[in-house]
Amino acid sequence: EVQLVESGGGLVQPGRSLRLSCAASGFTFDDYAMHWVRQAPGKGLEWVSGISWNSGSIGYADSVKGRFTISRDNAKNSLYLQMNSLRAEDTALYYCAKDMGLHLGELSPGSYMDVWGKGTTVTVSS
Amino acid sequence: SYVLTQPPSVSVAPGQTARITCGGNNIGSKSVHWYQQKPGQAPVLVVYDDSDRPSGIPERFSGSNSGNTATLTISRVEAGDEADYYCQVWDSSSDHNYVFGTGTKVTVL
Numbered sequence: 001e002v003q004l005v006e007s008g009g010g011l012v013q014p015g016r017s018l019r020l021s022c023a024a025s026g027f028t029f030d031d032y033a034m035h036w037v038r039q040a041p042g043k044g045l046e047w048v049s050g051i052s053w054n055s056g057s058i059g060y061a062d063s064v065k066g067r068f069t070i071s072r073d074n075a076k077n078s079l080y081l082q083m084n085s086l087r088a089e090d091t092a093l094y095y096c097a098k099d100m101g102l103h104l105g106e107l108s109p110g111s112y113m114d115v116w117g118k119g120t121t122v123t124v125s126s
Numbered sequence: 127s128y129v130l131t132q133p134p135s136v137s138v139a140p141g142q143t144a145r146i147t148c149g150g151n152n153i154g155s156k157s158v159h160w161y162q163q164k165p166g167q168a169p170v171l172v173v174y175d176d177s178d179r180p181s182g183i184p185e186r187f188s189g190s191n192s193g194n195t196a197t198l199t200i201s202r203v204e205a206g207d208e209a210d211y212y213c214q215v216w217d218s219s220s221d222h223n224y225v226f227g228t229g230t231k232v233t234v235l
Contacts, residue, residue, distance in 0.1 A: 035224070037169075045161070045169065045212050047224035059223065062127070095168060109216045110157035111224075114180065116168040 002026035002115050004096045009120030012086055020120060022079040022096030027115075030054075030074035033099035033107050036081045038092035039119075048094070049081065053105030064090075086124045093119040128217035130227035137233045144200040146230045148213035151194060156215045158196040160189060164209045172211075173198060200232070208234045 008020040020036070036048040049060045049070040058070055069082040079096055095118075101111025131149040138144040148158060158176050161169040171180050173189040176196065186201045200207055213227035 037226075044210075044229040045163075045214075045226040047226060050224065061223070100174075109218060110175065111216060112157075112159035112171065112174050112214060113161075113169075114171050114174070116170070118168050 002098070004098065004115060004117035006094060006096050006117045006120035009094065009122045011123045011125065013126050014087060014124055016086055017082070017084045018086060018122060020081040020083065020094055020096075020122070022117060024077045024079065024096075024098070027098070029072075029077040031105055033057075033101075033105055033111065034072060034079045035097045035099055035113055036070060036079075037095045037097055037113065037116075038090075038122075039095070040089075040092040043092075046092075050099065050107045051079070052107050057107050059107055083122070086122075088124050091122060091124045093121050095119045127223070128215070128219060128225050130213055130215065130225055132211075132213060132227040132230045134228070135231045135233065137235055138200075138203045139235045140203055140205060142203055144203050144207070144232055146198045146200075146211050146213075146232065148196040148198070148227045149194055150196075150215065153194055153196050153215065154192045156191075156218075158189065158191045159214045160187075160198045161212045161214065162207075162209045163212065169212065203232075203234055205234050208232055 005023045035050040051070045067085045071080045097113035098115040100114040160173040162172045163169040176191040177189040217223040
């Protein structure tokens with residue numbers, strides 16, 4: 001069974017840092033690009049960041065660029081999101097999602113998220 | 127940046143057809159994907175590449191895309207279809223930018 005399990009969320013003060021992890025199983029992790037998507041309380045989905053299979057291609061939403069860093073360890077079947085300089089508006093449920101598209105493993109036109117984890121909650125508050 | 131506009135809500139009686147629109151500039155030139163999210167759950171892919179269904183998704187879910195509007199159609203609506211629905215595209219005007227629609231709450235009367 002394909003599974004994604006996020007961890008690392010919690011309550012953090014503004015300006016501090018947090019690192020999220022996503023453990024993947026049930027598929028060949030290093031064949032696929034991966035994403036982080038977040039959802040603020042009562043709001044819609046917002047793409048945060050994506051990374052290609054070999055970390056050669058990385059993208060960020062403008063709202064997190066320069067503060068968040070996505071990475072992956074294919075040997076550990078894990079995806080990470082390092083979040084620095086956190087703000088109240090970063091408060092959200094953070095989902096890890098597996099990419100699927102025409103160009104397997106790459107961040108490419110037409111790609112989408114075919115498997116999602118259950119998410120981990122990040123609350124930024126003093 | 128590219129904007130995808132959806133109606134906030136759609137109401138439909140059981141057994142009827144629900145149509146959820148996703149508006150964007152020349153969206154017909156892009157591949158559109160749709161996600162269903164039930165309360166307290168993670169999103170689930172229900173349609174990809176405008177009109178294809180992942181395995182396990184009922185044939186009642188279908189999609190179309192042309193001009194400036196993509197549409198997700200749910201036929202013979204059931205109580206279990208009550209959820210939020212989001213469209214999504216890849217925006218070529220930005221570097222690696224994945225865009226979600228504003229979301230539509232489908233209520234089964």
